[in-house]
Amino acid sequence: MTVILNCASREAALKSLSECFQCQPSELKRVLILLDLDVIYEQQPRVLIPCEQYLYNFVIEHLGEHLPLTQVMWFHGTRTAPNNDFAAGILCLNESAPKVWRTVIEFAPSKVVKERLERWRFQAVPNYLYQMRTEDSLHWGPFGYLVKEVLLNARALSQHDYLGIPELIEDICIAYQENYNEDILQHYTDVLKPKIVQFVSDKRCDKSCIETALCYAYSSARNLPPDSNSVSGIDYEGQNIPPLNIVDIEQL
Incomplete structure (x- = not known):
């Protein structure tokens, strides 16, 4: 059985998690609402495990073990040329740098x-x-986030705003301002377009992906924005993400 974890939206996360735990989305949501992590950690200061692990264990106690993941959906954010269709896939930095230039x-x-x-x-x-x-090469990626909404709330979550401007272009613009006393960053923010590239991968299908998705579903069930427990990413460590893995390209 193919089990794909997908946090493209709050509804998608709840649905794919319920498939993992072989239950209805309403049942998973009921279990998530049962637990108040703030109260647990305030009233039980001797709880030594991270809250994402506590939540994971709590859900398993109520719903049983989940199915192993087959693949995970990830989200790569960038601001790029309007006509960039990622036909060659998502490239690692050493290969994408010439395109950036x-x-x-x-x-x-x-x-x-x-x-x-x-x-x-x-x-x-x-x-x-x-x-x-x-x-x-430690910085070459390419990278992706597990939860799409993290990209849309990057600054609030102390993440780089990749939809605002890619780091490499930002570095070039900062150097230009320092050397020529002219701010060109806003120009590139205006002419380039924010895009979210959704891709599927079996490179990382570990338990921590389920933990992060549950944290996202936990805050979603309470109509709250994602917090730092919803931040998790994948690093392709210098290998390109092939075009066949790309599921969707959304221009915001």
């Missing part, structure tokens, strides 16, 4: 900016973060 040069706000950026393209960009990201 083509984009920032193509959409440059003026001829002067374009010429300066073209020189930087083949030289060292005077920005520490840019150099760190491009030189250290």
Whole structure:
């Protein structure tokens, strides 16, 4: 049996989790409402396990063990050229960097900016973060979030706002302002388009995915926004995500 965890929305998360636990969505929601984690941790200070593990154990006690996951849906957020259809998949940073440079040069706000950026393209960009990201494979990703709504609430959850501007473009814009005293970041925010690329993967199907999804469903059942317990991601560690894995591309 194929079991896919999907947190594209609150309803999708509840539905896919209920399939995992082989119950009705209404029954899973009832169990989630039974527990008040705030009260538990206030009244029982000796509880030593993280709240996501406590919630996971509580649901299993009431609904039994869940089915093993076959695949998990993930969400990659970016701001990119309007015509970017990700035909080559989602590329790791060392392969996507040339495309990023083509984009920032193509959409440059003026001829002067374009010429300066073209020189930087083949030289060292005077920005520490840019150099760190491009030189250290630890930062190459590509990455995705388990819960789509996290991308839409990035700043409130202390995450980088990838839909606002990709880190590499932000690094280039910061370096440009520091060197030429001109802010071009807002220009690129205006001309590029935020997109969420939804992809499926069997690379990571561990228990922690269920824990995070349950935390998301727990807050959703109370009509609350996702909190830090709903933040979980996948790192492809320098391997491209193939186009066959892409399920949907949403332009916001």
